[in-house]
Amino acid sequence: MKSVGFSVLVFLVCLVVLPACEPEIITDPEIDDTQVIQGILHVDFQIKHIWIPTDRIIRVGLHVAVDAQSLYRGIYLQSANVTDTKKLYVFHLPPGTYYYEAIIACLCEGDSCSAGGFPGNQFGKKHTMGKFEIVKDESTLVKPTFQ
């Protein structure tokens, strides 16, 4: 009987102590919890080039739009902060058909960029685009390639 009383006491203490140990969950107020993200786009943004060393080419932009016309007009749904130190980029999107645009630029000085196939000289850009599907609970991989 004594041990039952002790167990009840331990249980009551646990009831009081355990909720106090629960870590505080901090949520970003900007994120709308009602918006369900249903698919993922992975973009494997490699830089390959046959005429110019790849360390003289940088990623400049990576955008997603709802249709090709929006892409052309620069009305993007989402954009990535591209860097030289990251190849893989992730977008969370609802199911549907979308278009992406990837942009690279040449850093060489003089006329090396135009000789290597980039329009203009330093900071001349090349664009590529493609269509992709986002399926619910699945991830889609695209690999932009440049001419």
Added chain:
Amino acid sequence: MRNLGLIAMILLLFGCDTEVDLIYEADAIPIVYCLLDPGEEIQTIRLSKSFITEQGETISDSTELYYYQDDVRLAIEKMEGDKAVQHTEFAPVTINKESGFFPGQYHIVYQSRMEIATNTVYRLVIYLEKEDKLIYAFTTTPGDFTIIDPSHPEVRALHFSVDHNPVFHWTPSENVHIYQLGFQFNYYETDSTGSLLKSLLVPLKTIVLQNNPGWFYSFDINSTKFYASLGSLLDAKPEVLRSFQSIDAIVIAGGEELAVHFQLEKEGDPFRMLDYSNIQNGIGVFSGIGYSYSRGFRITDQSIDSLAYGRFTHELNFLDRYGNRKGK
């Protein structure tokens, strides 16, 4: 015998005074703050002294806050081993106060034109002639460092949205224990009299680091926090229209003393009796600071629209990507 009794009575009466004076007049303690900046031509030292006031009292007399300038000898010395190889004297300058609570009418700081080398030991020496007191401190200035990302503002735009936080990459610097990441936000303010280019520092993340895990550091900036900070730092002015001009990425590096000071202030330990100080015979911080910039970025059209109509910044009257303002 009667006189003796009277004297005893007087002594006893005075002995019954139980009032204790909590504020004891003592020598003032020198308070010194100095951050050596290799990027600045002119270095600045703040020297004041401790003071005690009754509740609600303000200081009207500057002699209670500052030392008499003729009594102060203040210098910074560049050190090589135990030897001072360069000695620079500092002179008092009166400057305008920034906004905030300050007990005095104006500020006196000590300034001198002095080139500060990176990765170098410096000694601060203050001699107070009247008190015959020597105050000194040592620090080692931060080494050089550079921002790797964000980079190439000529062709890249920054994008601030919930899923896509801008990432900062920078090379570690020697003698640095604290970094602050942020943006210098440049914008035009237009009213009936014309347009004015303005600039605002938006500090966003402070990181205390003591080891170097690789060849660069990597931390991201929360896009929502960027808009929220901008919204709280910039005043809403219904009579002006604002437009985005450019944004500069900034990494600020601070020495070990600054890092310890920041950590202790942040922790706010209630059992801590004294503020951190690396000033001998005084209170304050003598440390080094360094800046690295990546200047002149555009932000994406979507970010410009968020600036114009987002929930944190919509009252700031920024123009959208088309140069319009809904409702204007």
